[in-house]
Every structure is written in structure tokens, then in C-alpha cells.
Amino acid sequence: MSTTQKFVFFALAATIRLLLIYSEYQKIIADRVEVSTALNSWKKVTEGVYLREAGIDPYTGDLFHESPIGLVVFSYMQKYLSLCMLCGIFVFTDLATAWILGATAYRYTSELIATEQKDIQKRKKESNDEELSTLPSSMSIPASSVTSSALLVPSAYLFNPYVVFNCVGLTTTVFTNFLLSAALYSMINKSRLCSCFTIAVLTLQGLYPITLMVPATIYLARNEEGKNKNFPYGNINKTIAMFIGILIALYYLSYKVSGSWSFLHSTIGFILTVPDLRPNIGLYWYFFTEMFEHFRWLFVASFQINVGLLYVAPLALRFRRDPMLLAFSYLAIAAIFKSYPCLGEVGFYMALLPMWKHLFPHMQQGFIVSCFLLSCTVFAPTVWHLWIYSRSANANFYFGVTLAFAIAQIFLVTDVLFASVKREFSLRHGLSREIHGNTGKLLLE
Template structure:
């Protein structure tokens, strides 16, 4: 009992410290940082869109506002009114859901591990700084964790509805549908050490897919009704694929298409967009014995290769390592991966400052740091995937993985 109370007090203390940071000058300094808020998640752009809408103007008429209509005109208008107040309970809910996912996955309760999960999520710099900047990527992460929570506990309708909302906000997250459906049909308990593929009920799979498509279609129709047309789809979902705004961010797209000749732009936009699709089937099939781990790996891939990422995207992936402690001992290169992230975390703000503020650098400086950041994320994904597969092998010479 004393350990539970101690863990609860630690969580309350961390939560209070995070909340206190909103009353410092830090949020105002971070609000428009390109590494923390993208074109699709900027709080400043959100306020601009809400202001235009309230004054009778179409916020999608220009090129500034690109958030999805459903969320903006309803939920996010409330966010704009409440300012920083919304992110405090959102992050707390996400941390609580991660603890619940860990409990059902491990089929146990470990106060020390649960305290580590809460601490890592609430104090992770990649997650804390975008939260202070009021980036709506914090809401994306919370919705994803909440959807995984409902899926892990076998509640298909809430899980699919939340995934549909998330896909409306950020279409790349729709790629998580296959592992989440597998999770709804399977078990969230860790099966990495026993990689025996379950029997798949294809009829139920089709029903769950149809339910997701129904939710997504209804949300799309509601958004179009409120927005007064379909133009919002081009400005929001189209921006994810067509990359109309080349504002620098920690991703791998912006500089490449800044230098791209217009004649070749459509082809490479297609290549970059389709590139994400090629991972879905192999990851979902290979890791169908542990769909929660498959969701974890796919989220990391999406966060690395999406068109408008922020630090919050790989931040969620690295924070979720805490609910997969069984893979930590099997990581092959954890120290180089951590050092790459530290290196990138130092270079990104430094080179951005030298380029934008001081004027002593150029775009190549900042893009070099984003390449280091992308390499760090890729190294973490590959190492995590290898560790998850390695658990299934015996430790003695001559033992091999048997999967059926």
C-alpha cells in the first residue's frame, strides 16, 4: 500500500510541475517553434482559423489554416477558448491509459514499472515541449493511446471510432487499422516470446473494417456539412500528400521538395506517399501474434516518414518503449541510438537558430540535423523490431524460432 501511495504522489508531483510550466514565459517562447508545431498542428494557425470562422470568413480560403473541419469547428474551438487548460487533463489521460495497457499486457501490477511509464511520458522532452507549445499533436498522441487502450480491453466500437477521428485529423494514422483490428480479435498479452500466430476470423475482420469505414464516412460528412462544402479535404488531407506548405520541420520531406524541379514533383510525391503503405502488410502479418507490438512499430514508422511531423511523433514512439520492457535486454545498439537522439536534439534548435535568427547558416544546416534525427528514429525502429523478433529465439546455440 505504501508503494502505491508513493507512486501516486510521484505522479501528482510530476503533473503539478508540468502544469506550473504553463504559467511561465516558456509556452509563449515555444508556441511557433517549427520543431514543435507543424502546419497541421500549430495553435497559432488554429486560433487564426477559429477567428475567421467566427467572423463569417471561410478559413480554408487561404493557405494558413489546414486543420480538419470536424475538430476545428467543434472540439478545437473549445480548445482555443480554454487555451492551455486542455492539455493538462489530455496528457494525464494518456499516461493513465498507457499504465492500463501495460497492466493488461503484462497481466500484473508493478508499481515501479507503472511509475516509470508515467514519468517517461509526462517528462519526455519530445512530448513535454510540444505540449507547452500547445501543438495539437498532443491531442493526436492522446487519441492514439486511448484507441489502443480500448482495443487492448476488447471494446471495438470506441476503439474504431477514436481511430476514425484520428484518421480524420491525420490520415497517415489510418494505416494503424490492420494491427488494431488484429488486436481487437486477439489478445494484448505479450506474445513475443511465444510467436504462435492465432487463427484469424476473416468475417469479423471484414465487419470491423466496415464499422471503421462507417465511422470515418459519417465524420467526413459531418465535417463537410459544417464546413459548407468539400473544399476542406483538399486543404487538409490534400496537404498531407501534396505538401503545399514547405515550412521547415523535423521531417524528411520539406527540403527535398524545396529543391525538386516542378516537372518531377508529382512523381516523387507519389513515391513518398506510397512509401508508407509498403510497411503495413509485412509488419501486420509478421507480428500478428502480438498486434500491440505491431501497432508500436507502425506508429514509429509513421512518425518518421510522415509529411508534417513534430517532435511529439517520435516522442510517443520512444516513450512507448516503457510498456515493452521485455525487448530492452534484446536491443542491439541502444547507446548509439540514444546518442543519435541527443545529438539531433542539440543540433535541431541550434541550426534552426543559426539559419532563421542569426542568418549565419542556411537551409542545409537545419536539414542536416533533420537527417540525423531521421537516422535516430530509424535506428530505434529497426532495433526495436529486431529485439521483438529476437525474443522468440532460444538463448542456447542451435535453437531457432519456430512460427506457425
């Protein structure tokens, strides 16, 4: 793709966002519970900035949930930038995120092809069976995947309706996605400082991104493999110590900015305890609304362990050879099971899917997942209108849509991970999808 084509490509995405931002639909999109939550709403940011300028601690009530560092940045943005420039910042940040994701996809696909070729050569030397040592042409990753992934990933991000709504609604998830893309790019480039810093900033704000330290540590350890004979897996302690040091420094800076530690209750405490039960696309709000109060803390702990701890070690052990896929799985799990999810986070991890398009032939749930996602996207605002405005439905209807949406995402993530396992098995054991020289097909009669 030429530079002119890229410019037109990004200009079209920017135009779509700007037209929607300056249209009558902007307020409708910004008020949607699927787009704006208690953690990312720009209205909450505006109110927090106003309280700070009025000399009132914005963390005293249950109103503001951004970090103190974010509060300072947003204060300067609202003070020195006009509304037009502010909207431009959101659009520019979204475009920058897409560009970084494209660069990440290019680098990752290149490394994936190189690693696979090395593994093939290694198996050819170790195996006496020519059939096991030969990679079927239908399963090899073509060299053209490098350029196509670098194009498809930013396309999937820029023109994903979930991401577009996220930007048009002026949610702070736009900046979170930018930091996530920077973290992934730092991982693939084996930059310890940038990886630790970006993940620490994300952890300060959203807590759950701390799981990205696992794939980041694996990448950095792999980079140092062979340099240190006494510790061939790299200096893991150095990476962890740097991350903890940066995180402590950020918390101390936040304390100096806010003047107290009250922000902890309104940021991390708010995420962990889930006090705000207004509807969103997550699973917490309905469950804890219906629950008896004396069971609340038991199930809060169960839900938080499910999203933050339960899958970290098993997935890390199984997908340690592909840290980027591991990072994708952590991002997807957090977007599904976190306490206050939004569509922008779902759109972000879905935009990464073209990096594994070589796994698509091994996936089985693509059509079902697509239908579920499309149906839920249409039904969610419809059922919301019936519940809140027409009073002809109730909370069960809306929760049914959010539950189906979560199930569709679970099917998607498990399908991708199982496809990776099946392809790895096929490569190791010389299996192919060819029958008598023709590509095998599964037909339903």
C-alpha cells in the same frame, strides 16, 4: 505504487508543465519548428476560429488545417474557457494520456506473460527435447514486469522532454496523443466500437493513423477466435465495415459543419500534396525545395507510399502475433516519415518502449541511438539560430540535423523489431545468453 505516490507523481508532472507554460519560455517553445507545425500550431487554430466567427470560410486559403469537427470543438474552447482554464485542459489531457498508457501497459504485459507461459507448456508437450522445452531464466519475463511497465510507461511519457515541450507549446498533438492512447487501450481491451471510432477520428485529422486498423483488426479477430467455428479468425468484415461506416459518418458530419467539401483539400489534401515547405524535423521540406517541379508528383507519391503503404503488409505478416508491437512500429514509421512530423509524436511512441523492456538485452544500438537523439536535440536549435539569425549557416546544416534525427529513429525502431525476432528465435530453439553457467558478454578489445 500506492495511490498517494501516484498522485505525487502526476502532480509533479503537472507542475513542471504549468511552470513552463506560465514562464517566459512558453512563447519560445511554441514558436519552435520542431514543436509546432502547420498541422498542430495553436496559432493556426486561433486564426481559424477567428475566421469562422467572422463568417469567412477558414479553408479557402492555406491557413487552417484542422478538421471541421475539431474547429467546432476548439471554437467552444476559446469562447467559453479562459486562458488559465485552456492551459489546464492541455495539462489535464496530457496526464489522462499517461494514465491510459499506464493501463494499456499493465494489460498488455499481463497478457504477454500469460501467452508466453501457454506457449512454453505447449512446447513442452510437443517436444521430446527437454532443453528445447525449457525457458532459460535469464530470458523469462518476470511477473514484476506488469507493475513496472505500468509505472515506466507513464513516466516515460510525462517526463519525456519531447512530450513536455509539446504540451507547453499548446499544440493540438496533445489531443492527438490522447486519442492514440485511447485507441491502443481499446485494442488491448478488444472493444470494436471504441477502436473503430478513435481510429476513424484520428484518420479524419491525420490520415496516417488508418494503419492502426491492422493491429486493431488482429486483436478483435483473436478475441473471436474459437467462438465462430466457420470463421476462426473472427469477423474481420464486421470490423472493417464498422470503421468505414464511422469514417463516412464523420466525413458527412464535417461536410454539414463546414457547408462544403473544401475542407478535404486543407486536411487530407494538405498532408498528401505537401504544399507548405517550411522547415520541420521531417524529410520532405528540404527535398521538395531542391527538386525540379516536373519531378515533384513522382516523388510525392513515392514518399507517401513509403510512409502509408510500403511497410503495412510485411510488418503485419511478421508481427501478427504481437499486435501491440505492430501498432508501435506503425506509429514510429508515421512519426519518422510523415509530411509534417513534430517532437510530440516522437515522444509518444518512445514512451511505449518500456512495454518491451524484456527485449532490451537483445538490442544492440541503444547507446548509439541515445547519443544521436541527444546530439540532434541540442544541435537543432543551435543550427537554426546560426542559419536564421546569425546567417553563418544555411539550410544544409539544419537538414543534416533532421536527417540524423530520422536515421536515429530508424535505428531505434529496427533495433526493437530485430530484438523481438531474435528473442522469438531464442525461445523456439532453446538458445540462451549463458556460457558455462554464466551470462555471456561481448567485449571489445
